[in-house]
Amino acid sequence: MDSPYQVLLYYYYNRFPDPEAYREEHVALCKKLELRGRILIGVEGINGTVSGTPENCTAYREYMDNHPLTKGMEWKVDDVEQHQFPRLSIKVKEEIVPLGLKDEDFSPRECTGEYLNPVEWREMLDKEDTVVIDARNQYEWELGHFQGALLPEVESFRELKEWVRDNKDDWEGKKVMTYCTGGIRCEKFSGFLKREGLEDVYQLHGGIVTYGKDPEAQGEKWRGSCYVFDERIKVPINHTDDAEIVSRCRHCNTPSERYRNCEWSPCNSRHFCCEKCEPISRGYCAHACYEAFLGSFASNALVE
Numbered sequence: 001m002d003s004p005y006q007v008l009l010y011y012y013y014n015r016f017p018d019p020e021a022y023r024e025e026h027v028a029l030c031k032k033l034e035l036r037g038r039i040l041i042g043v044e045g046i047n048g049t050v051s052g053t054p055e056n057c058t059a060y061r062e063y064m065d066n067h068p069l070t071k072g073m074e075w076k077v078d079d080v081e082q083h084q085f086p087r088l089s090i091k092v093k094e095e096i097v098p099l100g101l102k103d104e105d106f107s108p109r110e111c112t113g114e115y116l117n118p119v120e121w122r123e124m125l126d127k128e129d130t131v132v133i134d135a136r137n138q139y140e141w142e143l144g145h146f147q148g149a150l151l152p153e154v155e156s157f158r159e160l161k162e163w164v165r166d167n168k169d170d171w172e173g174k175k176v177m178t179y180c181t182g183g184i185r186c187e188k189f190s191g192f193l194k195r196e197g198l199e200d201v202y203q204l205h206g207g208i209v210t211y212g213k214d215p216e217a218q219g220e221k222w223r224g225s226c227y228v229f230d231e232r233i234k235v236p237i238n239h240t241d242d243a244e245i246v247s248r249c250r251h252c253n254t255p256s257e258r259y260r261n262c263e264w265s266p267c268n269s270r271h272f273c274c275e276k277c278e279p280i281s282r283g284y285c286a287h288a289c290y291e292a293f294l295g296s297f298a299s300n301a302l303v304e
């Protein structure tokens with residue numbers, strides 16, 4: 001049976017000579033097609049995820065597939081029950097992937113790691129002398145990741161550069177494998193690893209979401225779920241009997257994939273909170289945040 005909506009995930013590295021002009025025509029197109037979602041446009045390319053009806057998503061893909069700037073782009077398509085975004089947001093950014101390289105920036109079209117398809121990736125995971133690096137953020141990692149993968153100790157993707165420079169000596173002579181949600185971060189990150197002097201660098205082509213759809217790989221060796229940037233929050237990847245929940249409730253440590261942002265807005269920390277702990281924690285990530293909220297309330301009252 002056909003689903004009433006689809007969600008598209010895509011990116012394309014290509015030189016966009018005039019991102020502002022492209023944005024204007026793109027806003028008109030997406031409005032006409034009643035798409036919702038987030039799209040970033042930069043001189044280096046485009047990165048987007050949108051939802052809409054299957055007819056409109058198809059029309060959008062046809063337009064992009066025939067546009068000289070985005071011809072050859074790959075699409076990840078999922079069936080969903082409704083729109084997965086509250087609105088449409090299209091922005092022009094300096095970097096469509098925030099690696100914070102500034103004047104060291106480069107195009108992955110010039111330098112990138114070797115692509116592995118899901119089956120090749122799964123096979124290489126079994127080999128010795130490999131290092132697997134997760135090129136995502138900590139909150140994404142916590143929901144799920146590849147068995148044995150390294151989580152860079154950084155606050156954001158932007159800090160990866162320094163972390164690589166501090167650790168790359170340990171990876172010399174090994175096969176360095178890197179992956180991310182849809183592939184966009186790894187095209188650049190794997191290129192960066194090569195530019196840092198590492199020779200054997202590989203990337204998972206199409207990212208985790210493609211891996212989870214491959215009928216042969218079946219998402220094997222993936223633990224937990226995959227974080228996605230739409231209202232679904234997570235999608236299943238591992239379709240073998242080994243599927244499991246790896247994330248844990250912040251309060252009682254039972255397995256839980258239920259995301260929550262701390263109610264104390266200065267904290268806003270993304271954490272897991274199980275159903276049972278919801279009424280007890282009142283949505284705060286820690287008791288200290290609840291107390292901070294009460295304290296702010298008291299001091300506001302005094303001012304009045």
Ligand SMILES: [Zn+2]
Binds near residue numbers: 250252254273274275
């Ligand atoms: Zn709990």
Ligand SMILES: [Zn+2]
Binds near residue numbers: 284
């Ligand atoms: Zn908090």
